[in-house]
Amino acid sequence: xxxxxxxxxxxxxxxxxxxxxxxxxxxxxxxxxxxxxxxxxxxxxxxxxxxxxxxxxxxxxxxxxxxxxxxxxxxxxxxxxxxxxxxxxxxxxxxxxxxxxxxxxxxxxxxxxxxxxxxxxxxxxxxxxxxxxxxxxxxxxxxxxxxxxxxxxxxxxxxxxxxxxxxxxxxxxxxxxxxxxxxxxxxxxxxxxxxxxxxxxxxxxxxxxxxxxxxxxxxxxxxxxxx
Amino acid sequence: xxxxxxxxxxxxxxxxxxxxxxxxxxxxxxxxxxxxxxxxxxxxxxxxxxxxxxxxxxxxxxxxxxxxxxxxxxxxxxxxxxxxxxxxxxxxxxxxxxxxxxxxxxxxxxxxxxxxxxxxxxxxxxxxxxxxxxxxxxxxxxxxxxxxxxxxxxxxxxxxxxxxxxxxxxxxxxxxxxxxxxxxxxxxxxxxxxxxxxxxxxxxxxxxxxxxxxxxxxxxxxxxxxxxxxxxxxxxxxxxxxxxx
Numbered sequence: 001x002x003x004x005x006x007x008x009x010x011x012x013x014x015x016x017x018x019x020x021x022x023x024x025x026x027x028x029x030x031x032x033x034x035x036x037x038x039x040x041x042x043x044x045x046x047x048x049x050x051x052x053x054x055x056x057x058x059x060x061x062x063x064x065x066x067x068x069x070x071x072x073x074x075x076x077x078x079x080x081x082x083x084x085x086x087x088x089x090x091x092x093x094x095x096x097x098x099x100x101x102x103x104x105x106x107x108x109x110x111x112x113x114x115x116x117x118x119x120x121x122x123x124x125x126x127x128x129x130x131x132x133x134x135x136x137x138x139x140x141x142x143x144x145x146x147x148x149x150x151x152x153x154x155x156x157x158x159x160x161x162x163x164x165x166x167x168x169x170x171x172x173x174x175x176x177x178x179x180x181x182x183x184x185x186x187x188x189x190x191x192x193x194x195x196x197x198x199x200x201x202x203x204x205x206x207x208x209x210x211x212x213x214x215x216x217x218x219x220x221x222x223x224x225x226x227x
Numbered sequence: 228x229x230x231x232x233x234x235x236x237x238x239x240x241x242x243x244x245x246x247x248x249x250x251x252x253x254x255x256x257x258x259x260x261x262x263x264x265x266x267x268x269x270x271x272x273x274x275x276x277x278x279x280x281x282x283x284x285x286x287x288x289x290x291x292x293x294x295x296x297x298x299x300x301x302x303x304x305x306x307x308x309x310x311x312x313x314x315x316x317x318x319x320x321x322x323x324x325x326x327x328x329x330x331x332x333x334x335x336x337x338x339x340x341x342x343x344x345x346x347x348x349x350x351x352x353x354x355x356x357x358x359x360x361x362x363x364x365x366x367x368x369x370x371x372x373x374x375x376x377x378x379x380x381x382x383x384x385x386x387x388x389x390x391x392x393x394x395x396x397x398x399x400x401x402x403x404x405x406x407x408x409x410x411x412x413x414x415x416x417x418x419x420x421x422x423x424x425x426x427x428x429x430x431x432x433x434x435x436x437x438x439x440x441x442x443x444x445x446x447x448x449x450x451x452x453x454x455x456x457x458x459x460x461x462x463x464x465x466x467x468x469x470x471x472x
Contacts, residue, residue, distance in 0.1 A: 029309035036316040043323045046379035048472045054292055061472050063379050066324040068332060068472045078290040084281040095294035106359070110372070113400055114363040121403040121411060168289060175286035180277050183284030194285070198292065209336045212359065213377065213472065224294065 031224055035096040039065070042098075042219055050213065053223040059200070061213060071206035075167050081194035084179040090196035091158040095224040099159075104214030105151040147211040149204035154195075155220075162197040163207045329462060331382075331431075331469040333449055335375045338441045340431070340449060342462055349462060352455035353440045357447040362400050371396045373446040380425040380469045385460055389422030389432060390415045396446070420453065421460040425469060431459060 042049045043065040051060040052073075060070040080090045153161040162168075185192050202210075255263070327345040334341075335356040342349045357375035364370070391414040395405040406412060419433015434440070434450040449471075451459060 027306050027309070029306045029313060033309045033313040033316070036313050036320065040316050040320050043320055048377045048470075063470050063472065064323040064325075064468075065320045066470060068470055069334065076292040078292050079287045080290060081285055082288050083285040093294045097294070110359055110361045112361045112363060115365055115399065115402050117365060118399060118402060118404040121398055121406040168287075170287055170289045175288065176277070176281055178286035179281035179284045181284070182286065183280030183282070186283055187280065194287065197287070212336060215377070222294070 031096065035221075035223060038096055038098055038221055042221060047217075047219070048213065049219040049221060051221045051223060055223070055225040059202070059210065061210075069209070071202055071209060073200050073202055075199075075201035077168065077199045077201075079162065079168060079170070079197040079199050081196065084176065093157075093159065093198070093222075095222045097157075097222045099220040099222060100156040101153055101214050101216055101218040101220070102156045103154040103216055104218065105148065105153060106212045106215055109148070109211075147208040149207040151207070151211060152197075153214045158195065160195045160197050161214075161220075162199045163210070164199055164201055165204050165207065167201055168199050325468060329464060329467050331459070331463060331467065333375070333469065333471040335377075335443070335471060338443065340451060340455070340459070342459060350455065350458055352451055352459075354455075355434065355440050355445050355450040356443055357445050358443050362396055364395070364399050371446075375445070375447050375449065375471055376427070376429060377471050380429065380471065382423050382425060382431075382463060382465050382467045382469060384424045385463075385465055386422040386424065387460075388415070388420060389418040389430070391418050394428075419451075419456055421456050423459060423463065431469075432456070 039051070043062075046063070048061060048063045048068070051058075051062055053060070054073075054076045057073045057076070058070050059073055061068045078090075078093070082089075150162075150164050153163070155161065182192055182194070325343070325345070329342065329344045329349070332341045332343065333339075333354065333356065338354050338356055340352045340354040342352075358373045360373045362371045362373065392409070393412045393414055398405045417435060418430065419435070421433065423431040425431075429448055431449045431451060433453055433456045436444075436450075437452060440450065440452055
């Protein structure tokens with residue numbers, strides 16, 4: 001059940017960070033200092049940045065410290081690829097931290113216009129055939145402009161953000177099926193890539209709302225829970 | 228005296244119920260038995276192969292989200308010092324955001340332009356923003372991306388009755404070679420009555436295609452309807468910040 005899983009995720013998030021911060025003698029003030037230092041570094045620049053707060057379940061769009069928009073994240077989970085009978089090896093995730101988008105879905109999903117030839121410009125022809133393209137790109141039909149509600153965003157720390165609209169279902173049988181397919185691919189000499197994922201469960205419209213914000217170089221500030 | 232058995236009085240026995248006949252074992256034909264055994268063997272073999280493949284491969288497992296704390300720098304701050312420093316940075320951070328000034332926020336997903344003064348929303352308008360389309364020049368492979376920029380820009384100047392000098396891409400996407408003469412590039416009607424110019428040629432301007440307001444159809448500029456454009460022109464000063472996302 002997503003809610004229960006989400007609660008356990010929060011509990012785990014809290015406990016692991018409490019233990020870790022305690023071990024490192026990192027008090028709440030030091031963590032807060034780290035966080036504001038990171039955000040101040042981002043807000044000094046004119047770029048848009050995102051703030052992911054796993055405890056509050058929010059992803060906020062900001063620029064210069066000003067909140068421009070935010071969406072609700074109903075669940076956040078780590079999806080790590082692991083052998084069916086073994087342990088996963090994934091790069092560590094730290095918080096507070098800055099993640100940077102290395103490739104966003106908006107970088108690859110573009111429509112391309114590529115005329116094959118160009119005819120000489122004629123003022124008369126241009127005037128007789130006014131088109132919205134006079135100051136517009138081609139007009140799309142309704143629904144054609146729909147952005148996907150589920151997509152991946154590659155990060156520079158080796159992880160990927162996976163935007164989904166429902167909690168990922170990874171039961172034992174589903175995992176077995178995936179492991180068999182993966183094993184078959186490996187047997188054939190292929191090396192399928194399975195980067196570790198941070199799955200964010202958001203409403204479809206919210207996922208579409210964020211899609212164009214994930215461009216290469218976009219910074220995401222990850223907030224730790226209060227110590 | 229021995230009584231012969233025949234003369235003993237024997238009480239009548241109750242009639243015992245009829246015993247069910249033992250089930251008759253039906254034996255499957257040999258062919259079916261062989262088929263069943265074959266299928267069972269194949270299933271076992273398939274399971275063995277599947278487990279072997281699964282051992283060779285792997286799958287995603289669902290874990291609760293957790294992170295590790297960042298190791299602190301060697302500098303060991305007292306708690307009060309860290310709190311003071313954090314508060315100082317937070318105050319500095321607050322000064323970066325707009326105070327009581329007039330500024331614009333453009334939501335390029337929803338195609339909405341909002342004019343604020345401080346926290347007060349002065350006007351919300353439907354606008355058109357960049358299509359996200361990529362245009363390739365067939366002559367040399369040059370590429371243009373029709374995106375509305377994201378981040379903070381500033382209004383550099385405001386112009387009444389702006390004139391658009393059409394760049395090469397405006398002709399190429401129509402299938403024309405860009406004209407040599409400047410005269411053919413001048414367009415004094417497409418931008419509407421006012422233009423609020425930002426850097427890199429991005430403009431908040433009007434449009435003759437009113438039905439396209441609210442859609443992602445532009446080459447990166449922001450288009451407004453006539454009344455909204457007039458309001459923005461009169462309300463937003465030169466130097467005002469524009470936040471686009």
